Amino acid sequence: MSYFVKAVYSKQDITDYTGNPFIEALPKIWDESEVYELLDDSFVISNEELTQPYHIRIHNIQKILDVFLPLNHHFDLQYKISVLIRRGYVGRNPLNAEFTKDINNGIVRFKNNDFKARKYQTIAKTARCLSLIGISGIGKSYTLAKILSGYEQVIFHEKYNLYQVVYLHVECPSKSTKQLCIKILVALDNALGTNYSTILGGKNYNNIATDPLKVKVAQICMIHGVGLLVIDEIQNLSVKGSGGKDEMLNFFVDLENSIGIPIVLVGTPKAMGIINHNFRQARRSSGIGSILWDRFEIGEMWQDFIEQMLYYQWFIKPINYSKELSNLIYHHTQGITDLVVKLLLLSQLFALASKKEYLDLNIIDKTAKKYFKPMDDFLNALRSGNPDLIRQYDDIKPLNIDNAISDLQVLASNIDLKKMREKSKNTKTAKPKISTDIESTKKDSPVVLPDYLLEENACYNDYIQSGLVKDPREFAGIV
Helix, strand or coil, rough: CCEECCCCCCCCCCHHHCCCCCHCCCCCCCHHHHHHHHHCECCCCHHHCCCCHHHHHHHHHHHHHEECCCCHHHHHHHHHHHHHHHHHHHHHCCCCCCHHHHHHHHHHHHHHHCCCCCCCCCCEEEEEEEEEECCCCHHHHHHHHHHCCCCCCCCECCCCCEEEECCCEECCCCCHHHHHHHHHHHHHHHHCCCCCHHHCCCCCCHHCCHHHHHHHHHHHHHHCCCCEEEEEHHHHHHHCCCHHHHHHHHHHHHHHHHHHHCCCECCCCHHHHHHHHHHHHHHHHCCEEEEEEEECCHHHHHHHHHHHHHHCCCCCCCCCCCHHHHHHHHHEEEEEHHHHHHHHHHHHHHHCCCCCCCCCCHHHHHHHHHHCCHHCCCCCCCCHHHHHHHHHHCCCCCCHHHHHHHHHHHHHHCCCCCHHHHHHHHHCCCCCCCCCCCCHHHHCCEEECCCCCCCCCCCHHHHHHCCCCEEEECCCCCC
16 A cells, blocks of 8 residues: 555534545545645745855855746645645545445446446536646646645545545556546556456457446546546647547546536647537536646736745856846746746856856856757747737747756866866875786685585586685685
């Protein structure tokens, strides 16, 4: 069994939530300050860090990648996730007869491989769907992970001998619903320490039909009280030749309507048409709908963000906020938070590599022009404001700066190999040569072998007799 916590039940302030172990075992509904503490990943830079040698600072500077500053839309997402999980459990109370009927209906579906099969008439579920859409690099997946980290993923209800899985997070495959089902089973196995993926999928997943697998996945999710299913990278369904798009989205609807699991679909704008078309009817009565996260626009919120990020400089004389600086950063990042962080990181390394103990507009501009080249087409499309042009790049991969960091670290280290060789020659003492002479090896460096290799008539006896191998039994006084 993987990590889990034992359920601790708390009194609920909302009547619908009272008496439901799945909800009462969740953390309290957080207020704004608690949400801020959960999301905030800022830190203080000590004065000592500012004066440390360059080879120490190039490590400290990279801590900027860990900075996460809570913004208004992060709070909005947290509220919606909190509601989704709890409202999704309202219709799935393990203490109610309705839950037992759902389990029995699931068994019937399981046997008949049919989502519509049932033994009992049950109340319609209250599950809802949410889609989170935004271009790459604005923190969709990371923010979701931060929010979900506030919940224990697996809760054991000792009184009911029940393991509750509060959330699952999987990446959408581009090929088939079967792949998605396997990914869900693997995620359950990772959370619970089970082997559902092997039992239900078999060693060769190609040997199992998709429809039976879908029903089995739904039943297992119901038994373990899965509170939220996050499907990330949903734009993968738009890949040419992906196939099974309608089948997969219909599977999401079945999970919502049949067993009441709320689903969050996360993706780039390329996924909007797919999601809206297929879920319009399913969400009309009970859906929370879509959240669209856009990049920053120049304004008060952008200024506040830049002012906070400029704190993370490892120089005695940091560059201060100015409108000119703000506009320069915006030009090179187009308001994408991931690019802002990476630009400030690379600019500081570039400054150290240039033997500068400060940042200025020229350093930041040169850094962006040199290391943001792979993003030129994407950023130019954003600068154009042309929706059709932007749509061509809306699922571009985040900028990988590993190579740039490595290059700048070497430059900042100012490695002078010639000088180092001369210094090394002056400080070295003569080292004894390691003999490769066999006769010397016989006398000075016998090889000791364990007993189990020294069986009677073993080939090692020849080596023992030649003196290359020392018989370990001599040490035991046996021979």
